[in-house]
Amino acid sequence: MFDFLEGYDLWEAFWTTVQLTVLSAVGSLIWGTMLAAMRVGPVPLMRGFGTAYVNIVRNIPLTVIILFTSLGLNQTFEVTLGSDQINTTNFRLAVLGLIVYTSAFVCEALRSGINTVPVGQAEAARAIGLNFTQVLTLVVLPQAFRSVVGPLANVLIALTKNTTVAAAIGVAEAATLMKEMIENEAQLVLISAVFAFGFVCLTLPTGLILGWVSKKVAVKR
Amino acid sequence: MSSVLYDAQGPRAKRRNVIFSVVFIAALAAVLWWMYDMLEEKGQLEWVLWKPFFTGTEAWSTYLWPGLQNTLKAAALAMVIALPLGAVLGIARLSEHAWVRVPAGVVVEFFRAIPVLVLMIFGLALFSEYTNVNTDDRPLYAVVTGLVLYNSSVLAEIVRAGILSLPRGQAEAALAVGLRKNQVMRFILLPQAVTAMLPAIVSQLVVIVKDTAIGGAVLTFPDLMAAVSPMSAYYGANVIASFTIVAVIYILINFALTTFASWLEGRLRRGKKSTGAVLGVDAVDELSAPGDHVDVTHEVEKGP
Numbered sequence: 001m002f003d004f005l006e007g008y009d010l011w012e013a014f015w016t017t018v019q020l021t022v023l024s025a026v027g028s029l030i031w032g033t034m035l036a037a038m039r040v041g042p043v044p045l046m047r048g049f050g051t052a053y054v055n056i057v058r059n060i061p062l063t064v065i066i067l068f069t070s071l072g073l074n075q076t077f078e079v080t081l082g083s084d085q086i087n088t089t090n091f092r093l094a095v096l097g098l099i100v101y102t103s104a105f106v107c108e109a110l111r112s113g114i115n116t117v118p119v120g121q122a123e124a125a126r127a128i129g130l131n132f133t134q135v136l137t138l139v140v141l142p143q144a145f146r147s148v149v150g151p152l153a154n155v156l157i158a159l160t161k162n163t164t165v166a167a168a169i170g171v172a173e174a175a176t177l178m179k180e181m182i183e184n185e186a187q188l189v190l191i192s193a194v195f196a197f198g199f200v201c202l203t204l205p206t207g208l209i210l211g212w213v214s215k216k217v218a219v220k221r
Numbered sequence: 222m223s224s225v226l227y228d229a230q231g232p233r234a235k236r237r238n239v240i241f242s243v244v245f246i247a248a249l250a251a252v253l254w255w256m257y258d259m260l261e262e263k264g265q266l267e268w269v270l271w272k273p274f275f276t277g278t279e280a281w282s283t284y285l286w287p288g289l290q291n292t293l294k295a296a297a298l299a300m301v302i303a304l305p306l307g308a309v310l311g312i313a314r315l316s317e318h319a320w321v322r323v324p325a326g327v328v329v330e331f332f333r334a335i336p337v338l339v340l341m342i343f344g345l346a347l348f349s350e351y352t353n354v355n356t357d358d359r360p361l362y363a364v365v366t367g368l369v370l371y372n373s374s375v376l377a378e379i380v381r382a383g384i385l386s387l388p389r390g391q392a393e394a395a396l397a398v399g400l401r402k403n404q405v406m407r408f409i410l411l412p413q414a415v416t417a418m419l420p421a422i423v424s425q426l427v428v429i430v431k432d433t434a435i436g437g438a439v440l441t442f443p444d445l446m447a448a449v450s451p452m453s454a455y456y457g458a459n460v461i462a463s464f465t466i467v468a469v470i471y472i473l474i475n476f477a478l479t480t481f482a483s484w485l486e487g488r489l490r491r492g493k494k495s496t497g498a499v500l501g502v503d504a505v506d507e508l509s510a511p512g513d514h515v516d517v518t519h520e521v522e523k524g525p
Binding site for chain 2: 040041042043044045046049055056058059060061062063064066067068071072075076077114115117118119121122125132135136140157159161162163164165167168174175179180182188195196199200203204207
């Protein structure tokens with residue numbers, strides 16, 4: 001029944017999806033944290049930049065961003081991201097696009113986490129004589145991180161699904177293979193079911209595990 | 222001025238801010254200069270490449286406007302079909318009967334876990350193999366199918382959250398005066414929930430508008446996104462200019478929708494007619510992850 005799978009490397013395709021997800025997740029966590037730091041920081045100029053970045057990037061379709069990395073950055077500006085192979089370049093460009101897009105959502109999640117900490121806590125911490133670093137590392141951030149596990153899990157799941165957009169620039173991930181298989185094989189429903197199952201396997205455990213973690217660590221208020 | 226993270230600033234902190242600002246401006250200027258330099262070097266800033274968008278209407282009437290129309294058409298169709306479907310699924314998920322609740326839950330969780338692109342590819346193949354939909358119409362059908370399958374399950378969660386956000390007394394009082402469960406839902410809960418959900422629904426439209434672009438890039442759906450390549454080919458490789466214009470149009474539409482949703486949320490929160498429960502603009506992102514059954518009412522902000 002599943003002999004149509006022969007000749008196609010399903011593992012390879014889903015492995016590319018996983019790689020795209022993990023690399024983009026790490027990248028957008030770093031850049032998103034920097035953006036969030038700018039947005040909640042005391043320097044008005046950086047706050048403005050963070051706000052502008054988030055509002056602009058959130059309203060552009062991911063597809064536009066990813067296609068721009070290929071047609072704009074790569075073909076017009078000849079940016080290759082340190083690789084002479086077009087497949088590797090496209091993969092890295094897709095990761096770059098995903099990071100640019102996802103970090104806006106990471107930033108918002110982190111910012112909402114910091115905002116859930118009542119101002120009174122920080123005031124109390126300052127009142128007993130803690131300095132800024134201590135307030136941040138002992139009182140505010142531990143609570144903030146605990147409350148953003150849930151929202152960040154949602155961002156991660158959305159990111160996993162968004163990696164399929166890399167198909168637009170020919171990265172050989174799951175959706176690309178699915179399109180190819182559907183064109184070549186007459187097994188529409190089965191092929192779709194296999195890929196749907198693959199994505200359910202990727203996203204559902206993430207949601208369950210991180211959902212459990214977020215409930216476990218949530219600060220009860 | 223008081224924030225969780227820092228106090229009102231004294232002279233030293235203010236001086237430090239100025240230093241940070243100067244360093245930041247320098248870094249930003251360096252990046253902008255590098256971009257400008259690159260644009261200049263590749264000749265992407267020449268007026269010829271930007272001219273079509275600012276003088277004359279040809280670029281708009283030939284490429285941008287038809288594309289935009291398709292984008293809006295797909296988004297509107299998807300919304301109109303997904304909303305009732307989502308409402309039914311959301312209500313079914315709240316049913317007291319397990320044989321209604323469980324299948325609805327499975328459907329919602331399943332389609333929420335699958336990328337829209339996968340659903341669109343499935344739709345495209347479905348229409349070409351099992352129906353006689355015209356080849357030209359197929360991409361639109363496929364895009365709408367993908368969007369409907371995905372967004373009706375997201376909207377189902379919004380509807381569920383909206384109904385759960387209502388004070389429990391509403392349903393109890395209605396049952397007490399002798400309404401049947403179905404009447405309680407139709408006359409008491411749903412009308413109030415719809416008001417509470419409106420901002421979340423409007424902001425879901427932003428997600429739909431953005432997702433239509435996937436169809437434009439992968440399924441040959443002739444939308445705004447798909448207008449970029451023929452346009453830049455016709456006007457002499459003005460890739461950057463074309464992308465900029467298209468991105469700005471997307472930003473304007475979505476920004477308008479976001480602003481409208483926030484305005485609506487504020488208005489509903491201030492309004493006296495509702496029970497005060499409003500499902501905010503951010504509620505869409507805040508909804509529980511697939512498979513995770515947290516009590517949604519916690520995540521719905523209550524009005525004053």
